[in-house]
Amino acid sequence: MIRDKRVPTHNTDADRLESRIRDTGMRMTAARRIVADVLERAEDHLHVEEVLRRARKIDPKIHLATVYRTLNALKEAGLVDELDLMHVGGGGHYYEIRPSKFHIHLVCLTCGTVEEPEGEFWEQLGQRVEKETGFKPEALRMEMGGTCRACFGKRKNR
Ligand SMILES: [Zn+2]
Numbered sequence: 001m002i003r004d005k006r007v008p009t010h011n012t013d014a015d016r017l018e019s020r021i022r023d024t025g026m027r028m029t030a031a032r033r034i035v036a037d038v039l040e041r042a043e044d045h046l047h048v049e050e051v052l053r054r055a056r057k058i059d060p061k062i063h064l065a066t067v068y069r070t071l072n073a074l075k076e077a078g079l080v081d082e083l084d085l086m087h088v089g090g091g092g093h094y095y096e097i098r099p100s101k102f103h104i105h106l107v108c109l110t111c112g113t114v115e116e117p118e119g120e121f122w123e124q125l126g127q128r129v130e131k132e133t134g135f136k137p138e139a140l141r142m143e144m145g146g147t148c149r150a151c152f153g154k155r156k157n158r
């Protein structure tokens, strides 16, 4: 079981996934709008069954295959990222809107907590890569497994 809390991925309407879908020239379908809405509102990383469950609250007739296809299309367009979160919740994959700012996923291998720090350090990582290699980073998908502060504290006190 994964316990996590996502940071908001957008601040303005232009950042919204629906507008980003339009910007890429992708056709807007009902399924894309529903999946975009689900991902936009998510405060956690969602596996496909959870996307389906939430999508069905909007359209009870939507199928798993449609949700899969939609997630894949969004992934291929670079609008959605697929993560495995160190397989701490099993073998499934998790989806999130590709953030406009770099962030990392810190996954506690003991309790399954996922933390999502963002900020200067991770932004600077991109700048450092560019400076040192000439490569221009545009997307970053990073996961780190370890022990969260709470679990580490418990271990030390044992
Ligand atoms: Zn994330």
Ligand SMILES: [Zn+2]
Residues within 6 Å of the ligand: 108, 109, 110, 111, 112, 113, 147, 148, 149, 150, 151, 152
């Ligand atoms: Zn932990």
